[in-house]
Structures are given as C-alpha cells and as structure tokens.
Amino acid sequence: MRVLVVGGGAREGALAWKLAQSPALSALFIAPGNPGTASWGSNIAIAVDDVAGLVEFARAQAIDLVVPGPEAPLALGLTDALAAHHIACFGPSQAAAQLETSKIFTKELCAVAQIPTAAWARFTDLAQAQAYIRARPAPIVVKADGLAAGKGVVVALSTEEALDAATAMLADRVHGAAGAEILVEDCLTGPEISFFALCDGETAIFAGMAQDHKRVGEGDTGPNTGGMGAIAPPPLDDPERLIETVMARIIRPTLAAMAERGMPFRGFLFAGLMLTQTGPQLIEFNARFGDPECETLLPLIEDDLLPWLVAGAHGALDPTKKLSWREGASATVILAAKGYPGAYARGAKIDLAQAAHLDALLIFHAGTIEQNGVLQANGGRVLAVTATGADLRTAIERAYRGVDAIDFPEGFSRRDIGARALSAR
Ligand code: AMP
Ligand code: GLY
DSSP states (O other): OEEEEEESSHHHHHHHHHHTTOTTOSEEEEEEOOTTGGGTSEEOOOOTTOHHHHHHHHHHTTOSEEEEOSHHHHHTTHHHHHHTTTOEESSOOTTTTHHHHOHHHHHHHHHHHTOOBOOEEEESOHHHHHHHHHHSOSSEEEEESSOOTTOOEEEESSHHHHHHHHHHHHTSOTTGGGGSSEEEEEOOOSOEEEEEEEEESSOEEEEEEEEEOOEEETTTEEEEOSOSEEEESOOOSOHHHHHHHHIIIIIHHHHHHHHHTTOOOEEEEEEEEEEETTEEEEEEEESSOOTTHHHHHGGGBOSOHHHHHHHHHTTOOOTTOOOOBOSSEEEEEEEEETTTTSOOOOOOBOBOGGGTTOTTEEEEESSEEEETTEEEEOSSEEEEEEEEESSHHHHHHHHHHHHHHSBOTTEEOOSOTTHHHHHHO
16 A cells, blocks of 8 residues: 655654554655654655645555645645545545634534534624624634634633734734634633544544643643643543543534535544533534644554555445554653744754653654754754653653653753643542
C-alpha cells in the first residue's frame, strides 16, 4: 500500500510514525513533511494548499491512500479532486468539511439532529447582534462563522467585551469574510475534552479522548494557542458511559444527518465537548484529527491504523469492531518559540541528541527546518514531546524528562500539562 500523508506538523509526524509500522505499507510520502517525518517516509516538497500538485503527485506515484492532516486542503476540496481520479482519501469532501469550516452549518445541523449544544443566534447586522447580546446574561460567546486561524472565538466575560467582539468582527472585519456573519451563543461550563471518531460516511468508530491545553500560560492563563500540550485518557468517572452517550447523541446523529444531506462525512471527526452538569454538549466539530491530541493518542492505539483508514476511505468500516488500545496513559508537551502565539523568531538552534534515547519518548517535529545539518526552529509550535507510561503521572514525568533533555534555549513549554487531571484523580 502506497500512502501519502498531507501536512508538515507534529500531527502528521505522529500519523507517519504510526502508519510506518504497518506491515501493509510499501511506501510512505509526506507532503511537505518536516525533518522529523523524514525518519518514517519520504518528504515531498508540495504545500498543503497546492491541491493540483498533490493530486498530480498521487496520480504519478500510484498512491493508494491519501491521509490529510490539516483542515486547509479539505476546505479546498482535496478529497473531491482525488475522487475525480479514483484516488482514495481518508478525509471529508469540501461539502462535508463544512462541519469545521462553517460554525453556522454545524449549529443548524445540531438543531435538525437534536444534538446538545449551547443556545445560539446568528447575525450579519451589528445592531441586532448588540441587542441580542444586551438581552442575554454574560459571560457570552461571540464567534466568527468561518475559519479564522483559531482566533475567531471570544469567550466574553462581560457584556461590554462581547459588544466589542461583535463590533470588531461585523464592523471592523478583523477576520475578513470569515466574520461577515457571527454567532452569539450561551457560555457552557465544565471540563472540556476532545473526542475523536473514525468515520466512513455511515459508520463511526470511537477513536479516543484527550484533553488539550489551549492557553499559553500555566494555570490556563493568557491567549489561546493551537494547543500547548495534551493528555490521554482524560480523568473521567465512567469513560465507557460517556463514550456511549457521545456516540449515540452526537456522533451517530451527525453522520446520519450529513448522509441525509448528501454529504457523507468520511475521515477523522473531532468533537470538542463541554462536560456540563446536564451532560456532554458540543462546542464545535473539526473535520480532522486534533493537534496535539493526535500525537498523544496514536501511541496508545495498539491496532495497525492503516487498514482502518483504508476501510474508512472506502465506506467499509465494520460497525461491530472496535479499535484496540494499549493500557496506560500518554502525555504531549509542546516546546514553542518564545513569543508564541504572538511574534516569535525563527532560526534558533535545537539539539535533540540528549533526548534521543529516553524511555518511551517520541519527539514529533511541529515547526523545524534543517539547514546544513543543523536543526532550527521554524514555527510557533516547534516540537511535540510525547511519552507513554503505565499511568498518567509516569507519562507526564517522562515527557518533561524529554523536554528537559532537549537543548533549545529559545523555546518554552507550559510546566503544568496534565496537572489538573492528576489532581482530579
Ligand atoms: P474554537 O476556536 O472554536 O476551538 O473555540 C475556542 C475555545 O473557546 C474552545 O476550546 C472553548 O474553550 C471555548 N468555547 C467555545 N464555545 C464556547 C461556549 N459556548 N461556551 C464556553 N466556551 C466556549
Ligand atoms: N488541539 C485543538 C485543535 O487541533 O484544533
């Protein structure tokens, strides 16, 4: 089986690492990949948004399966373009990717399929949005409808802050066309978890739960990031019951509603959930695996992942089967460039030699480049340091041992990844 992974971050590193272990694999390409993915396959210099280039490569190389990591190629219709050439892709069509690319699309689907989610309203008119915000209690959440590079959500603690956010989006167009329409929704409270399913358009298979750490600062302070670390599994009293509830009330109804609309969802479905007093509520969907959740979860999956993704891409998942999991826990700590998520420098040197042989440690590259044999930082999130262990405490300790053994003085990490989960146990 010849496989092309699309993406250049740590999530794609984890996918490449996992797929490289498959006995069914004959060739693995990563476009564009990074210095880390080169250990598991061949990096190909094609950008994730170069749909024509990716399709051309897949045709020329007789690729059997394409596995897109990020949302950008999905939003641009990579899956549809590959399908036109009969090339299988484990990712949703452009239409089905609306579950991530349009928050209003998802909220309307939730209404039809009776999926639990926060009460909401949509606005293109600023005066109407202001009136609605004034009539609801704060805190309240203001969101741009479209993709806004993870910055389109404002959880406003006061009415004033919500009014400002609505003005910035609708009048000042800080997110451009992505904010031409906004949602205003009630604020949910409770622990937040990331829930994943493998989908083939009809069948969904549970594919793990993890807890991300989105704020840049310890104690969940400071601005939002792409994710500063993750742990799995999250601390839950009754995980089996939660899985069954979420599959029955959120994931399966979504697949059914999507199929009914003629846009069956194939690929990784990522549900961001708030575990409220009254049960799990959907915050948002993403049409892809999470990053860093993917780095955290894949080392816990015992099965060969490739046959699952092939079955998913061909609409052939067996609803009676489950993924098999390893015992234990996993933790990922992100090493980021100082300044992230604001402005940061590129080019700082990184030396991984001392960390290379530590126990149960995996270092996935997120934003690195190799120049004249020297590894350098080349992004905001730079490395995703992942470790597994018999329990969460061990996994976290091992991950930090790895972080501390990496020589990257221009980097920083949060030192409290998983701390809340440990104290909850
Ligand atoms: P997003 O950019 O859509 O991932 O949202 C960013 C974060 O905003 C989420 O991870 C939640 O922590 C928070 N959030 C979004 N919607 C709500 C809501 N209705 N209530 C409370 N928090 C929310
Ligand atoms: N870690 C959250 C995301 O991938 O969107």
